[in-house]
Amino acid sequence: MDVFQPLKLHSTVLPNRLLMAPVKTAFATPDGEVTYNHESYYRRRAEGGAAAIIVEPLYIDKMGKEHPKQLGISSYRHIEGLSRLVNAIHEGGSMAVAHLNHGGRAANPKVTGNPPEAPSAVVCQAKGTTPAVMTVERIKNVILGFAGAARRALEAGFDIIEIQFGLGYLIAQFLSPLTNLRSDEYGGSKENRYRFAEEVLTAIREEVGEDPALIARISATEQVEGGPGIDDAIELAGLLEDHGISAVHVVSGSVCDSPPWYFQHMRLPAGKNLDWAGMIKNEVNVPVIAAGRLGAPADIRHALENEIIDVVALGRPLIADPDLPRKMMENRDEDIIQCGACLQGCLVSVKSGKGIRCIINPEVGNESGKLKTADKPKTVVVVGGGPGGIQAAWTANERGHKVILFDKGQLGGTFNLSYLPPGKEMMKRPLTSLIHRIRSSPVDLRLSTEATVDAILAEKPYLVVIATGAKPAELSIPGLENPLTGEEVLTGKKTVGKRVLIIGGGMVGLECAEFLAERDHEVTVVEILDDIARDMEPITKKLTTRNLERLNAGILTGTKICRFKDKTAFILKENEEVSLGEFDSVVAAVGTTPVDGLVSPLREKGINVEVIGDAKAPGQIFDAVRDGFEIALTI
Ligand SMILES: Cc1cc2nc3c(=O)[nH]c(=O)nc-3n(C[C@H](O)[C@H](O)[C@H](O)COP(=O)(O)O)c2cc1C
Numbered sequence: 178m179d180v181f182q183p184l185k186l187h188s189t190v191l192p193n194r195l196l197m198a199p200v201k202t203a204f205a206t207p208d209g210e211v212t213y214n215h216e217s218y219y220r221r222r223a224e225g226g227a228a229a230i231i232v233e234p235l236y237i238d239k240m241g242k243e244h245p246k247q248l249g250i251s252s253y254r255h256i257e258g259l260s261r262l263v264n265a266i267h268e269g270g271s272m273a274v275a276h277l278n279h280g281g282r283a284a285n286p287k288v289t290g291n292p293p294e295a296p297s298a299v300v301c302q303a304k305g306t307t308p309a310v311m312t313v314e315r316i317k318n319v320i321l322g323f324a325g326a327a328r329r330a331l332e333a334g335f336d337i338i339e340i341q342f343g344l345g346y347l348i349a350q351f352l353s354p355l356t357n358l359r360s361d362e363y364g365g366s367k368e369n370r371y372r373f374a375e376e377v378l379t380a381i382r383e384e385v386g387e388d389p390a391l392i393a394r395i396s397a398t399e400q401v402e403g404g405p406g407i408d409d410a411i412e413l414a415g416l417l418e419d420h421g422i423s424a425v426h427v428v429s430g431s432v433c434d435s436p437p438w439y440f441q442h443m444r445l446p447a448g449k450n451l452d453w454a455g456m457i458k459n460e461v462n463v464p465v466i467a468a469g470r471l472g473a474p475a476d477i478r479h480a481l482e483n484e485i486i487d488v489v490a491l492g493r494p495l496i497a498d499p500d501l502p503r504k505m506m507e508n509r510d511e512d513i514i515q516c517g518a519c520l521q522g523c524l525v526s527v528k529s530g531k532g533i534r535c536i537i538n539p540e541v542g543n544e545s546g547k548l549k550t551a552d553k554p555k556t557v558v559v560v561g562g563g564p565g566g567i568q569a570a571w572t573a574n575e576r577g578h579k580v581i582l583f584d585k586g587q588l589g590g591t592f593n594l595s596y597l598p599p600g601k602e603m604m605k606r607p608l609t610s611l612i613h614r615i616r617s618s619p620v621d622l623r624l625s626t627e628a629t630v631d632a633i634l635a636e637k638p639y640l641v642v643i644a645t646g647a648k649p650a651e652l653s654i655p656g657l658e659n660p661l662t663g664e665e666v667l668t669g670k671k672t673v674g675k676r677v678l679i680i681g682g683g684m685v686g687l688e689c690a691e692f693l694a695e696r697d698h699e700v701t702v703v704e705i706l707d708d709i710a711r712d713m714e715p716i717t718k719k720l721t722t723r724n725l726e727r728l729n730a731g732i733l734t735g736t737k738i739c740r741f742k743d744k745t746a747f748i749l750k751e752n753e754e755v756s757l758g759e760f761d762s763v764v765a766a767v768g769t770t771p772v773d774g775l776v777s778p779l780r781e782k783g784i785n786v787e788v789i790g791d792a793k794a795p796g797q798i799f800d801a802v803r804d805g806f807e808i809a810l811t812i
């Protein structure tokens with residue numbers, strides 16, 4: 178079926194087959210109330226053309242709250258704010274889906290003030306919390322809590338209700354034999370373990386009546402040894418269908434035990450959720466939705482046109498580009514800004530509580546409608562075609578300015594290196610999207626062109642944006658000559674010997690280490706600090722270090738190289754020099770130094786100059802893009 182073919186879902190008709198998946202935003206007040214950020218963020222996503230927006234998880238009971246800034250539906254006090262949110266989504270043109278959840282053992286004790294509650298006292302690995310065991314009375318109470326939350330969802334105006342049966346949250350904890358060790362009527366046999374799920378669904382249906390569509394979000398497999406797998410998911414889907422569910426929404430993983438699957442990390446094999454969802458679709462009669470790295474238009478069409486599933490849910494792809502549905506409808510696939518599945522912006526900023534962000538979409542969390550056209554068009558020169566320069570140039574152009582972008586090489590800057598390390602191929606997608614967008618804009622691109630002071634002055638710019646990035650910091654160690662850079666390693670520009678010493682255990686150092694270890698080099702990383710990869714997204718860090726361990730790469734923290742003699746590296750240990758052995762190549766990955774040589778000469782000529790990204794201070798793609806955006810808003 179076609180992406181834009183409507184779908185009848187119980188008593189509702191979805192105008193197309195694209196939904197937004199539930200993604201925490203960390204925008205709520207401490208009481209779980211809706212904020213202005215919620216309204217503008219979700220309105221913007223609805224305007225992009227998705228049939229329905231599944232709003233981030235709403236905690237149905239304070240004890241099930243997972244994040245300090247999570248939205249609530251546990252009290253009638255939440256209804257007013259949620260109605261405003263629903264209105265914003267409706268105004269944007271989409272239907273609104275309330276996603277009901279109780280975190281169980283994944284709830285945050287710092288938020289609830291109590292240990293989390295769960296069917297059994299099984300520790301949550303990812304969070305390190307051990308829950309208290311729920312009494313039968315409490316179980317009945319939580320079932321009523323789900324039903325009450327569903328009623329409040331309808332009162333707030335939500336069109337559809339989704340219930341979280343998967344991803345290792347409370348209901349899934351009852352389903353799994355690994356987390357449900359009870360011996361009463363809610364544990365033991367499969368029938369007993371499934372009882373809580375059945376009772377929640379029955380209570381909700383009784384409370385809301387026959388009308389609203391109810392969606393069940395389930396994990397096709399939790400990807401945990403001995404835990405629920407695809408056969409269990411098929412059985413669960415059938416049972417939920419028998420109890421009146423209107424659609425099944427398939428994901429995989431568990432919040433406590435398999436976060437890379439839950440968050441669909443870029444390193445996992447692609448397409449697995451779709452395959453599993455297809456297997457479930459073969460066994461049920463209700464529509465099947467799937468989520469998980471399905472943001473490429475070709476993948477969406479493949480999934481729907483081949484009827485593998487009925488609906489595609491998109492989480493991060495609609496964060497990176499809310500207009501994805503509309504662009505597909507207008508046959509403008511190549512204009513979509515594609516998510517790179519990096520988690521570096523969205524997950525990191527949700528976890529830190531800052532509120533959701535995206536490395537390539539600086540408007541996330543800052544949605545304020547259309548970019549305001551500048552009062553007076555001006556000439557802006559941007560020097561440097563990396564992510565920050567591209568963003569500054571594009572935004573300034575969108576605001577009506579005349580923009581000239583110089584780069585002495587090609588577009589992309591350090592972004593061109595981002596997809597080269599193992600498992601990061603998906604990062605090529607946002608890079609390609611941003612380059613396509615700037616190439617198809619009216620920005621005057623002067624590539625392979627050195628931006629000399631004279632060339633810049635000739636344009637009579639109102640403002641020059643310096644986005645010239647940074648170069649690898651120099652390393653001064655006695656006996657060390659011409660170490661390799663991360664770029665030279667990843668691009669293969671220089672030959673690397675068999676035994677390699679990498680100095681610096683940040684992201685660049687570890688990525689080079691993995692890149693080389695996978696190509697049969699013997700790699701040792703030394704880091705002066707006590708911790709490595711502090712600039713890496715935590716799941717990526719874990720997967721990278723695990724792979725380095727598998728590849729027998731050595732990692733020495735709290736270690737400083739004091740000198741080299743010929744090929745031998747020495748460290749100081751208790752004031753004694755100790756040899757680390759001989760190395761054929763040394764890679765220096767100890768940070769960067771800004772390239773900002775144009776700033777003073779331009780300022781001396783009285784030119785208005787702003788410096789952004791790595792040319793200002795070392796940072797990540799996210800910082801450069803945001804700088805570029807913010808500068809362009811001020812012109
Ligand atoms: C930052 C972040 C927070 C998320 N929070 C939730 C959540 O609270 N509940 C949930 O069911 N899924 C959550 N998800 C998972 C998404 O709904 C979705 O299944 C996942 O991102 C894969 O889909 P995608 O590749 O389209 O993003 C979250 C994902 C991200 C990236």
Ligand code: SF4
Pocket residue numbers: 493494496497515516517518519520521522523524534535536537538607
């Ligand atoms: S931060 Fe990365 S993973 Fe998250 S939406 Fe943006 S591009 Fe996608």
